[in-house]
Amino acid sequence: MSDHATTRDALVERLFGATIAALDLLHVQLGDELGLYAALAEGGPLTAAGLAEACSVDARYAQEWLDHQAVAGTLTVETDPGGERAFGLPDGHAEVLLDVDSLSYFAPAAAGVAGIAQALPQVVAAFRTGAGVPYEEYGVGFRGFISRINRPMFLNLLAKEWFPAVPGLVERLEADPPARVADVGCGTGWSSIAIAQGFARASVVGLDLDEGSIDDARGNAEASGVADRVIFEVRHAADPGLKGRFDLVCAFETIHDMTDPVGALAAMRALRADGGTVLVADERVADEFTTDVEDGERFQWGWSALHCLPTALTDEPKAGTGTIMRAPTLRRYAQEAGFADVEVLPIDNDFWRFYLLVG
Ligand SMILES: C[S@@+](CC[C@H](N)C(=O)[O-])C[C@H]1O[C@@H](n2cnc3c(N)ncnc32)[C@H](O)[C@@H]1O
Numbered sequence: 001m002s003d004h005a006t007t008r009d010a011l012v013e014r015l016f017g018a019t020i021a022a023l024d025l026l027h028v029q030l031g032d033e034l035g036l037y038a039a040l041a042e043g044g045p046l047t048a049a050g051l052a053e054a055c056s057v058d059a060r061y062a063q064e065w066l067d068h069q070a071v072a073g074t075l076t077v078e079t080d081p082g083g084e085r086a087f088g089l090p091d092g093h094a095e096v097l098l099d100v101d102s103l104s105y106f107a108p109a110a111a112g113v114a115g116i117a118q119a120l121p122q123v124v125a126a127f128r129t130g131a132g133v134p135y136e137e138y139g140v141g142f143r144g145f146i147s148r149i150n151r152p153m154f155l156n157l158l159a160k161e162w163f164p165a166v167p168g169l170v171e172r173l174e175a176d177p178p179a180r181v182a183d184v185g186c187g188t189g190w191s192s193i194a195i196a197q198g199f200a201r202a203s204v205v206g207l208d209l210d211e212g213s214i215d216d217a218r219g220n221a222e223a224s225g226v227a228d229r230v231i232f233e234v235r236h237a238a239d240p241g242l243k244g245r246f247d248l249v250c251a252f253e254t255i256h257d258m259t260d261p262v263g264a265l266a267a268m269r270a271l272r273a274d275g276g277t278v279l280v281a282d283e284r285v286a287d288e289f290t291t292d293v294e295d296g297e298r299f300q301w302g303w304s305a306l307h308c309l310p311t312a313l314t315d316e317p318k319a320g321t322g323t324i325m326r327a328p329t330l331r332r333y334a335q336e337a338g339f340a341d342v343e344v345l346p347i348d349n350d351f352w353r354f355y356l357l358v359g
Contacts, residue, residue, distance in 0.1 A: 022113070024072050028097070029110035030065055033141075037089060037097045037107070045078035045086035101152055108148035115142025116306045123310055132259075132314030135210050138307060143213055147188035150253065154190040157349075159198025162281075165347045166356060169277050172247050173199040179247040182207070182271050184237045184264065185254025189217025189230070195248075196226035205242060207235040238263030245273035252281045253352065255333070256325035257308055259315040265337035265357065278339070278357040284349065285324050296350055300324055330355055 001009075031037045039054035040046055046054065048063035055062075066087045069075040074093060079086040089097070097107045115138040116123075122133045135143075163169050173179045178201040183192040186206030195204050208214055217232040235241060237251070238260045249268045255261045268278050283300045286293065293301070304323035313320045321329065331342045340359020347354040 024074075025110045025113050027065060027068055027072065028074075028107055029114045031069070031097065032107045032110055036062075036065065037094070040075070040087065040089040041094045041098055045088040047079075047084045047086045049084075050086070100148065101155065103152050103156055105148070105152055108145045111141040112145035112149070112303075115139050115145060116303075118142075119307070119310075123306055126310050126313070130313070132312070132318070133307075133310035134314050135257075135311050136212065140212065142307075143188065143210070143216070146253075147190065147213075147216065150187070151190040153349075153351075154194035154252075155197070158191065158194040162347055162349075162354065163198070165345050165354070166277060166279060169248065169279075170199075172275075172277070173202050176201070178202060180244065180273070181205070181248045181250065182240070182242060182246040182268075184240070184249065184251040184268060185209075185258070186217060186232065186252075187213045187254070189213075189220045189232055191250070191252045192217070192230050192232070193221055193224045193226055196221075196230045197224065203229045204231075205246075206230065206232045207237065207240055207242070208232070209234065209236055238267050240267050240271065242271060245276065246271050247273050247276045248279065249276065250279040250281075253283070255280055255282055255330065256321045256323060257311050258321075259312055259319055260317050261319050261321060261333045262336045263317075265334055265339070269338050269357070280330065280355045280357060281349075281352045282325050282330065282355070283323055284351055284353040285326055287327050297324070327353065327355075 034057055035055050036051060036057070039051055043050070043054055048059050048066055051057070051066060052059035052062040066075065066085070070077050070087060075087045075089055077085055078088045095102050096104050099105055118139050119133055119137045122137050126133050163173070179199070181192070181195055181202055181204040183195065183204055183206040186192050186208050189206050192204040192206035195202060206217055208217070211234050214232045214234045218227070221227040221230045221232070237258060249271045251264070251268065255264060258264050272278050285297045285300055300323045308323040309320055312318070312322065327344060334342045334357050339357045343356040343358060345354040345356055
């Protein structure tokens with residue numbers, strides 16, 4: 001075969017596989033949003049009629065979804081040949097699709113991709129004009145995606161693995177007088193809640209620009225029993241208007257989304273108490289552009305032009321960082337914000353790199 005035919009056919013094959021995978025993911029979104037997986041976990045194996053009744057959905061649609069899910073390998077077919085097909089959800093799959101506390105919970109990624117699809121017309125228009133696309137255009141489902149996909153990391157790892165790797169931080173959070181924490185770009189509040197749950201004396205102020213996220217965060221803190229020590233405010237990171245100084249000022253997966261990351265980092269520096277800590281966690285990507293990337297970086301590239309770059313172009317000064325915020329970029333932002341240096345912390349995480357901003 002000619003080189004042309006070989007490369008042509010390889011691309012067709014790759015896009016064919018990607019199309020199957022994209023459609024698989026949208027079926028996961030149906031299962032997640034309609035409660036189909038939950039019903040199968042609780043009452044399975046179920047026939048289409050049984051699933052339809054359990055979830056108040058149409059039986060013909062239920063049959064099509066179940067058959068697809070069995071062909072995709074997500075569900076098993078359990079019944080006797082010749083009888084009506086019943087479908088089961090293997091335990092391992094139930095953890096990935098339903099266990100909101102598990103580090104393997106991945107169903108929310110489907111809502112992320114659906115949210116991108118929802119905002120795609122605005123992204124197409126933005127490519128033409130250079131304008132940004134506001135965070136809220138990606139919908140409640142996208143906000144829920146970030147909230148649900150990050151929550152298990154915060155609740156399982158923040159207090160037990162991440163903070164003990166930051167010099168002096170645990171000691172300060174457990175000491176007197178009670179430590180004050182500012183959690184910048186806190187989204188729906190799970191990092192703030194994890195800090196309050198892990199450190200019983202600390203109080204936390206979470207701030208975020210997005211009103212919907214802050215509403216959710218307040219509800220989450222209330223439901224988690226920490227609302228007496230965790231408050232949330234709608235505020236701009238570069239102009240936080242908070243009173244006093246904070247022993248820890250942190251920002252999780254948010255600096256790259258900001259229109260003014262340097263302004264935000266300068267404000268974080270100004271909020272830091274004497275001897276306090278400024279901690280940033282953001283995407284784990286290579287230090288410079290390369291096409292030879294691992295899947296983690298490929299995953300991050302997937303969101304960049306479609307979501308993170310457009311949200312970082314919604315306002316002046318339009319940093320337009322994109323998801324791929326490399327360590328040298330953060331170091332430059334930090335230095336422009338007045339920090340002397342940035343240290344990479346020895347925290348092992350597939351998705352994020354942790355930075356200590358000093359000086
Ligand atoms: C990817 S989400 C991460 C949310 C949360 N930190 C987490 O890890 O789940 C990025 C968040 O940054 C917020 N954000 C973006 N620009 C901001 C700004 N200038 N000030 C405050 N929050 C901002 C968004 O509203 C969004 O909630």
